[in-house]
Amino acid sequence: MMWETTITALLTLAIYTILVGDNPLYKFAEHLLLGLTIGYSLVITVKSILIPQAITPMAEGSLAAVIPIVLGSVMFLRVHAKLAGWSQIPLALLIGAGAGAAIPAMMQARVLKQVSATISGSGTLDGVIILLGVIVTIMYFVFTRPHSGGWGKAAVAGRYFMMIFFGATFAYTVMSRMALLIGRLEFLLADWLGVM
Amino acid sequence: MNPLRDRLAIFTATAAGVFMTVQYFVSAPWMDATYRAILSWMQIIFACALIVGIGAVIKNHLTKIQRKPNERYYSVVLLVAVAAMAIAGFTGGIDQGSSFLWVFNHLQAPMQATVFSLLAFYVTSAAFRGFRARSIESAILIGAGLIVLIGRVPIGELLTPHLPSTADWIVNVPALAAKRAILIGIGLGMVATALKVIAGVERTYMGGR
Amino acid sequence: MQRRIIFALLAIVVIAVMLIKPRLPITVTDSTRGVYDQIEALDSGAVIMLSFDHEASSLPEIGPIGAAIAEHCFRRGISVVGLALFSEGNALGYDLLSRRAADAGRTYGTDWMYLGFRPQYTAAILGMGENIGDVFATDYNGTPITSFPLGERVRTYDDIALVVSIADGSMPTYWIEYAANRYGEKIIAALSAVMVTSFTPYLESGQLAGILTGLKGAAEYEQLLGIPKAGTRGMAAQSAAHVLIAFLVLWGNVDAWRRRKSDGTKR
Numbered sequence: 001m002m003w004e005t006t007i008t009a010l011l012t013l014a015i016y017t018i019l020v021g022d023n024p025l026y027k028f029a030e031h032l033l034l035g036l037t038i039g040y041s042l043v044i045t046v047k048s049i050l051i052p053q054a055i056t057p058m059a060e061g062s063l064a065a066v067i068p069i070v071l072g073s074v075m076f077l078r079v080h081a082k083l084a085g086w087s088q089i090p091l092a093l094l095i096g097a098g099a100g101a102a103i104p105a106m107m108q109a110r111v112l113k114q115v116s117a118t119i120s121g122s123g124t125l126d127g128v129i130i131l132l133g134v135i136v137t138i139m140y141f142v143f144t145r146p147h148s149g150g151w152g153k154a155a156v157a158g159r160y161f162m163m164i165f166f167g168a169t170f171a172y173t174v175m176s177r178m179a180l181l182i183g184r185l186e187f188l189l190a191d192w193l194g195v196m
Numbered sequence: 197m198n199p200l201r202d203r204l205a206i207f208t209a210t211a212a213g214v215f216m217t218v219q220y221f222v223s224a225p226w227m228d229a230t231y232r233a234i235l236s237w238m239q240i241i242f243a244c245a246l247i248v249g250i251g252a253v254i255k256n257h258l259t260k261i262q263r264k265p266n267e268r269y270y271s272v273v274l275l276v277a278v279a280a281m282a283i284a285g286f287t288g289g290i291d292q293g294s295s296f297l298w299v300f301n302h303l304q305a306p307m308q309a310t311v312f313s314l315l316a317f318y319v320t321s322a323a324f325r326g327f328r329a330r331s332i333e334s335a336i337l338i339g340a341g342l343i344v345l346i347g348r349v350p351i352g353e354l355l356t357p358h359l360p361s362t363a364d365w366i367v368n369v370p371a372l373a374a375k376r377a378i379l380i381g382i383g384l385g386m387v388a389t390a391l392k393v394i395a396g397v398e399r400t401y402m403g404g405r
Numbered sequence: 406m407q408r409r410i411i412f413a414l415l416a417i418v419v420i421a422v423m424l425i426k427p428r429l430p431i432t433v434t435d436s437t438r439g440v441y442d443q444i445e446a447l448d449s450g451a452v453i454m455l456s457f458d459h460e461a462s463s464l465p466e467i468g469p470i471g472a473a474i475a476e477h478c479f480r481r482g483i484s485v486v487g488l489a490l491f492s493e494g495n496a497l498g499y500d501l502l503s504r505r506a507a508d509a510g511r512t513y514g515t516d517w518m519y520l521g522f523r524p525q526y527t528a529a530i531l532g533m534g535e536n537i538g539d540v541f542a543t544d545y546n547g548t549p550i551t552s553f554p555l556g557e558r559v560r561t562y563d564d565i566a567l568v569v570s571i572a573d574g575s576m577p578t579y580w581i582e583y584a585a586n587r588y589g590e591k592i593i594a595a596l597s598a599v600m601v602t603s604f605t606p607y608l609e610s611g612q613l614a615g616i617l618t619g620l621k622g623a624a625e626y627e628q629l630l631g632i633p634k635a636g637t638r639g640m641a642a643q644s645a646a647h648v649l650i651a652f653l654v655l656w657g658n659v660d661a662w663r664r665r666k667s668d669g670t671k672r
Contacts (some may be wrong), residue, residue, distance in 0.1 A: 004302050007302065007303070008302050008303065008306045011303060011306065011307050011310075012306060012307070012310045015307060015310045015311055015314070016310065016314070018314065019314065019317055019409070019412050020409070027270050028270065028273055029307060030270075030311075031270040031271070031273045031274040031277070032273055032274070032277050032303070032307070033303075033304065033307040033308060033311065034274055034277075035273060035274035035275065035276065035277025035278045035280075035281070036277045036278075036280075036281050036299060036300075036303060036304040036307075037304060037308070037493075038250055038253055038254070038274075038277075038278045038281075039277060039278040039279070039280065039281025039282045039284075039285070040281055040285070040296075040300060040304060040492070040493070040496070041246065041250060041492050042247065042250050042278070042281075042282055042285075043281065043282055043284075043285030043286060043290065043296065044285075044290070044492055044495055044496075044522055045243050045246045045247060045250075045492075045524070046243075046247075046286075047285065047286075047290060047547070048495065048521045048522045048523075048545070049239055049240065049243040049522070049523065049524065050240065050243050050244075050247075051547070052542055052543040052547060053236065053239060053240055053243075053542065054240050054243075064233070064236075065240070067233075067237060068236065068237035068239075068240035068241060069240065071237060071240070071241050072240045072241050072243065072244035073244070075241060075244040075245050075248055076244065076247075076248060078248050079248070079251065079255075085197075085198055085201055085202075086201060087248075088201070088202070088205040088401065088402050088403075089201070089204060089205050089208055090241045090244075090245075091205075091241075091245070091401045092205040092206070092208040092209040092212070092401060092402075093208050093209070093212050093234075093237070093238075093241065094238055094241055094242060094245075094525075095209055095393060095401045096208060096209030096210060096211070096212035096213040096216075096393060096394060097212040097213065097215075097216050097234055097238060097527075097528075098216075098238075098527050099209075099213045099216075099389075099390035099391075099393040099394055100212060100213035100214060100215060100216025100217040100390070100394060101216045101217075101220070101527055101531060101583070102386065102387075102390050102527070102582070103213075103217050103387055103390045103391065103394075104217060104220040104221070105220075105582035105583055105586055105587065106383050106386050106387050106390075106582060107383065107387050108582070108586050109383075109578075109581050109582040109585075109586050109607075109612060110379050110380065110382065110383025110386075110578075110582070111380055111383040111384060111387070113610050113612055114376050114379055114380050114383070114606060114610060115380065116610070117376075117606075117609060117610030117611070118376060121609070126365075126368075126369045129369050129370065129373065130369055130372060130373040130376070130609075131373075132373070133369075133370055133372075133373025133374060133376075133377070134373050134376050134377045134380070135377075137373065137374045137377030137378070138377045138380065138381065141377070141381055158374075158377070159333060160332075160333065160336055161370050161371075161373055161374040161377075162374045162378075163333045163334070163336040163337040163340070164336060164337070164340040164366060164370040164371050164374065165370070165371040165374035165375055165378075165602060166337050166341075167336065167337040167338065167339065167340030167341035167342075167344065167366075167371075168340055168341065168344045168366055168367050168371040168602050169371075169599070169602045170323075170337070170341045170345075171340075171341045171342075171343075171344035171345040171348065171363075172344070172348070172598040172599055172600075172601050172602055172618075172619075173319065173598070173599045174319055174323070174345060174646075174647065174650055175345075175348060175349070175598040175599075175619055175620075175621070175643065175647070176463075176466060176597050176598035176599035176619055177312075177313070177315040177316040177319050177599075178316050178419075178642075178643055178646040178647070179465060179466035179598065179619055179620035179639060179643065180309060180312050180313040180315070180316060180462070180463065180465050180466055181313040181316035181317075181415075181419060181646070182419060182423070182465065182620070182639040182642045182643060182646075183309060183313070183464070183465020183466065183468075183620075183635070183639070184306075184309060184310050184313045184465060185416075185419060185420060185423060185642075186423065186465075186635070186638065186639070187306070189420065189423060189424070195424065196423060196424065196426075220587070228535070231535070232532065232535050232536070232539055234528075235528040235531055235532040235535075235539070235540075236528070236532065236539060236540070238525045238527070238528035239523055239524065239525050239528055239529070239540075241525075242524045242525040242528075243524060246524060289546075290496070290545070290546075291545075291546055292499075292500070292503050297496060297499075297500065300461075300496045301496075301500060304461060304493075305461035305464055305493070305496075305497065306461075308460065308461035308462045308464075308493070309461055309462055309463075309464050309465050311462065312462035312463065313465070316415065316646070317411075317412045317415055317416075319650075320411055320412070320414075320415045320646075320649070320650055320653065321408045321411045321412065323650050323653055323654050323657075324411055324653040324654065324656070324657045325408075325657065327654045327657060327658070328657065328658060328661050329658050338654060338658070341654075342651050342654065342655075345647050345650065345651055346647060346648065346651055348621065348647075349621065349640065349643050349644040349647050350429035350430060350431055350432070350640050350641075350644050351429060351644035351645075351647070351648060352644075353430065353432055354429065354430070360432070364434075367601070367602060367605060368605060368609070371602055371605070372602075372605045372606055372609060375602055375603060375605065375606050376606040379606055
């Protein structure tokens with residue numbers, strides 16, 4: 001429907017006015033967006049998680065949800081000046097459990113498998129370059145040792161490898177941001193104005 | 197400050213952390229059942245934490261309405277939007293055809309995408325004003341960036357077939373090597389931090405005490 | 406050059422190219438073909454999990470990838486289980502799959518299902534390895550998942566051929582660390598371009614089964630499916646924008662060099 005598209009287009013243009021300078025139209029759109037996002041999160045959190053996973057099981061007489069509901073309720077004590085400290089307990093459970101699950105997972109996925117792939121892949125010229133690149137980049141990050149002599153030269157090489165990485169990442173960042181702009185302009189030109 | 201409560205928090209973090217690590221390696225029926233229970237508790241606790249966060253933002257804007265006359269109108273807009281979305285979602289459902297999904301698809305998602313599309317303009321401006329080859333490092337960065345920038349889009353293939361293959365090589369060899377080193381370093385660092393949390397040394401979740 | 410002139414230049418170049426619509430050849434990369442071939446090789450009746458791990462902000466870029474993969478799955482008769490580990494991805498994913506399934510004449514509960522959103526991604530990804538029903542007892546609309554034939558079929562990752570994480574951040578890392586590492590699940594990452602360099606090490610090590618990159622990845626996938634859509638349409642403008650930026654970087658450097666030289670001459 002045209003009026004729906006027009007509303008969306010006007011709000012899109014309101015946001016683009018920031019390119020000219022800060023102004024009330026942009027601020028209005030920004031706060032509207034923030035409010036909608038918060039409202040959305042509230043609805044999804046309650047309807048997708050709390051109701052089916054906590055409230056409904058409790059209402060049906062299941063005791064399995066008692067402990068998490070109690071712990072979750074303790075989180076709400078955060079708003080009380082004197083009792084806020086008790087919200088540390090459920091937070092501690094979240095963070096501790098997350099840390100415990102992460103240790104073997106990260107060690108395996110980010111360290112051991114990556115090291116293994118670096119070594120096992122060094123049978124080709126590219127593999128040798130990768131192996132050397134990983135070593136010299138790690139050497140760059142060892143700041144407890146002075147970067148002088150041979151170590152210093154290796155660290156400089158590590159910096160060069162990182163510059164290549166940052167350059168490639170910059171290019172992909174441009175690609176990503178341009179795709180977003182193209183998407184929005186396509187909406188304005190094709191869906192709203194109908195000139196495409 | 198409550199020493200008993202603080203010790204209970206540290207004990208909880210340690211116990212949960214040790215259990216989750218040991219559970220990765222050791223399997224027993226009671227451990228598997230406790231593991232599944234903890235995983236489901238985490239969702240509910242996290243959901244409650246999200247609601248606490250939402251409450252804090254609402255409270256902040258209510259305060260602004262009372263104390264900051266210049267900004268109160270924008271805070272009113274925000275709170276009205278929160279209320280409208282909440283009413284739409286709780287009364288009208290979240291399925292296809294609902295007003296909740298309509299507002300999301302026609303207002304929220306497009307505006308969100310538009311805000312991020314602004315970055316295209318800023319990255320263009322930053323590239324012109326900031327990207328100067330003043331040293332070997334910056335020259336390498338700019339050179340690699342330009343090759344990948346043009347090599348990764350169809351026009352690069354038209355200019356010369358060597359450009360896409362060079363861009364590929366840059367991404368899959370030297371850039372990969374650097375990122376891999378960073379990954380390994382970050383992985384080791386995060387494992388160390390996780391161990392510190394479990395050992396009770398890292399206590400930022402307790403407000404830094 | 407003033408910032409606003411640069412902004413205007415970018416807008417003019419991109420809009421002009423979008424209106425002219427030049428056709429540029431799109432070469433399918435090995436990376437995209439690899440993903441396509443893996444999905445193509447699955448039996449119809451296999452199940453793929455699509456995880457919408459992104460916000461609405463990246464929708465113009467990775468929405469087309471999600472749409473292309475969903476279309477491919479429905480075309481092949483592959484069942485799709487959707488979910489989200491990002492709040493906004495929840496509604497986006499449900500809307501995308503609903504539309505694609507409706508276009509393909511696929512039935513909810515038999516050919517596709519949408520589980521909903523879970524905020525704590527570690528617990529969600531690990532929990533699904535034990536029992537998907539423990540993590541998602543009900544679907545997006547609150548119906549018990551076991552009341553659907555697809556919900557009865559899919560209990561753990563063993564019943565899922567592969568997981569595609571459609572992401573604009575590092576969520577695929579957690580899929581790798583928890584689902585691939587611990588439960589041996591195959592993970593494909595459909596990424597916003599900005600994240601690609603962060604995940605090439607995982608692809609090279611075999612921890613990721615494939616990567617799709619941004620709007621270009623969508624364009625390539627559409628090429629393989631024979632359906633030029635948003636990805637394909639954006640390629641000319643994408644190329645023009647990249648050329649403009651490259652030109653501005655070079656011009657800025659030449660201009661700075663000339664000034665340094667003339668300052669040196671004056672002294």
